[in-house]
Amino acid sequence: MTLVVASLVERSISGVSDSAKAAFQQGADLVEVRLDHLGKVDTSKLVDVKNAIAEPTIATLRSWREGGISTLPEQERDYIIREILTFGFEYVDLELATDIAILKEVKWMSGKPQLIASRHFLTPATAEEVEATLTEACGLADIGKVAMQCDHEGHALMLAEIGLRFSKAGERFVLIGMGPHGQLTRICAHDIGSAMAYSCLEGKEAAPGQLSIPVQKAYLEKPMTLLGLLGHPVSHSVSKPMHEAAMRRSRLDGLYLNLDVPDNYYSRRTLEVLRDIRFTGLNVTVPHKQRTATYCDELASSARTTGAVNTVSFDRDKIVGENTDLFGFSKLIEGKIRFKKKTSALVIGAGGAARAVVHVLKVKGASVTVSARRLPQAQEVAQNAKVTAVPLESLESTKTRYDVVVNCTPLGMKGGPAKNPVPVNLLRRGVVLFDVIYNPPTTPAMKAANRRRVKTYGGFEMLVQQGAKSFRIWTGKNPDIPVMRAAAKEGLK
Numbered sequence: 001m002t003l004v005v006a007s008l009v010e011r012s013i014s015g016v017s018d019s020a021k022a023a024f025q026q027g028a029d030l031v032e033v034r035l036d037h038l039g040k041v042d043t044s045k046l047v048d049v050k051n052a053i054a055e056p057t058i059a060t061l062r063s064w065r066e067g068g069i070s071t072l073p074e075q076e077r078d079y080i081i082r083e084i085l086t087f088g089f090e091y092v093d094l095e096l097a098t099d100i101a102i103l104k105e106v107k108w109m110s111g112k113p114q115l116i117a118s119r120h121f122l123t124p125a126t127a128e129e130v131e132a133t134l135t136e137a138c139g140l141a142d143i144g145k146v147a148m149q150c151d152h153e154g155h156a157l158m159l160a161e162i163g164l165r166f167s168k169a170g171e172r173f174v175l176i177g178m179g180p181h182g183q184l185t186r187i188c189a190h191d192i193g194s195a196m197a198y199s200c201l202e203g204k205e206a207a208p209g210q211l212s213i214p215v216q217k218a219y220l221e222k223p224m225t226l227l228g229l230l231g232h233p234v235s236h237s238v239s240k241p242m243h244e245a246a247m248r249r250s251r252l253d254g255l256y257l258n259l260d261v262p263d264n265y266y267s268r269r270t271l272e273v274l275r276d277i278r279f280t281g282l283n284v285t286v287p288h289k290q291r292t293a294t295y296c297d298e299l300a301s302s303a304r305t306t307g308a309v310n311t312v313s314f315d316r317d318k319i320v321g322e323n324t325d326l327f328g329f330s331k332l333i334e335g336k337i338r339f340k341k342k343t344s345a346l347v348i349g350a351g352g353a354a355r356a357v358v359h360v361l362k363v364k365g366a367s368v369t370v371s372a373r374r375l376p377q378a379q380e381v382a383q384n385a386k387v388t389a390v391p392l393e394s395l396e397s398t399k400t401r402y403d404v405v406v407n408c409t410p411l412g413m414k415g416g417p418a419k420n421p422v423p424v425n426l427l428r429r430g431v432v433l434f435d436v437i438y439n440p441p442t443t444p445a446m447k448a449a450n451r452r453r454v455k456t457y458g459g460f461e462m463l464v465q466q467g468a469k470s471f472r473i474w475t476g477k478n479p480d481i482p483v484m485r486a487a488a489k490e491g492l493k
Helices: 014-023 043-052 074-084 100-106 127-140 152-170 178-186 213-221 239-251 268-276 289-295 301-305 325-333 353-364 373-387 392-398 444-451 460-475 481-491
Strands: 003-010 030-034 059-060 091-095 116-122 143-149 171-178 196-200 225-231 254-260 279-284 309-315 317-324 344-348 369-372 388-391 404-407 432-435 453-458
Touching: 003 014, 003 213, 003 432, 014 030, 014 043, 043 059, 043 074, 043 127, 043 317, 074 091, 074 100, 074 289, 100 116, 100 127, 127 143, 127 171, 152 171, 152 178, 152 254, 152 268, 171 178, 171 196, 171 460, 178 196, 178 213, 196 453, 213 388, 225 239, 225 460, 239 254, 239 460, 239 481, 268 279, 268 289, 268 309, 268 317, 279 460, 289 317, 289 353, 301 325, 301 353, 309 460, 317 344, 325 353, 325 460, 344 353, 353 369, 353 373, 369 373, 369 392, 373 388, 388 392, 432 444, 444 453, 460 481
Parallel strands: 003 030, 003 196, 030 059, 059 091, 091 116, 116 143, 143 171, 225 254, 225 279, 344 369, 344 404, 369 388, 404 432, 432 453
Antiparallel strands: 279 309, 309 317
């Protein structure tokens, strides 16, 4: 069982009393009193604090070195901590870095409170550092606790993987990813195996990324459909509001999380950890689509054909990959192109999206050419699809006229370089330009084409349609596509 802890950062005894009552009314199992926020701590104040709270309490005197505001010298801190241990608090949080002598001394003492040995990494640490620290903490106290600042969800998943191992070994521990990128560890605290999930009263965070008490409690107690977008970067995405709107409309309690996982943090194990902490499925975006295909146990025909996966579902122990980009692009071009025997199409890019686009265009009967900054990658895509590849630089002077041009590179995407990857000499009247980027709605390539009076279409409808198909795969429910479309449009504002 994971206990919901409400951290209190009040600066007065009366504030502590009022906030503690509110916290328990909202469903907290116990409160953490941050004594470092109460100014000078002395014996009389400790009596008043304990008397102000009738329910289970953690007493914490967090030092500035670990993200708190206490600046006590070492000897004075040692004295105060020893005092705290005698005042009847149910739990006392001791810092591994500064209080190790006390931890060793009182570990086996009878009548002591339950001890939490904690360490806060204010910058990301390695998996080896976290695991060694948590091992030491668990060995010295009733509960070992490590909190770490997360710069991306790869860090949070690293903590989750460590937690799964410690849980399997029967350890009592708490692992927390601090900051917005660490919230995965709070949402999935029970599945990771954490003994406690730290939360706060609305608007009164004690640590970056804490959730409010009711929200934290709901995540621990309600059955939830957990979905996410795996890629790097993902800050431009509007998949979260789109899928969460679909879940609400389908009366599903659920969350869709942006999972920013850099290349060096992504492996088959990433997917296994997400499966083990109760995710139902994932979307996959740049740059992980092709690697994901190699990590799956089973591939649907859409993924086998393209060698890329944009949708992952977990079927018991199996990781299953599909590619709904095929469906999404087919819907995007529907009614916008009249394919003839001599229709020629140019696809710029050689990633996962390009593979889907090439396949759709070829099935439609177009003569397809692939071009990319790295010619070997373009040649690989072309060879798999049995189409043609040309160097990107050759397009600047080509005499070939293309009826359809599709940008499948991330150039022009929000948050990245605002560049047009399409040579302007290709943008002649009669050409139709598709850009699979949807954010911004009008990309640099589309702006250049519009100036030449070339018909353009962004990737928004492809996003919606591929997302709808993914939703059906994960939930077995037909989503309300207009609702998804409206939510995605609102997310772009």
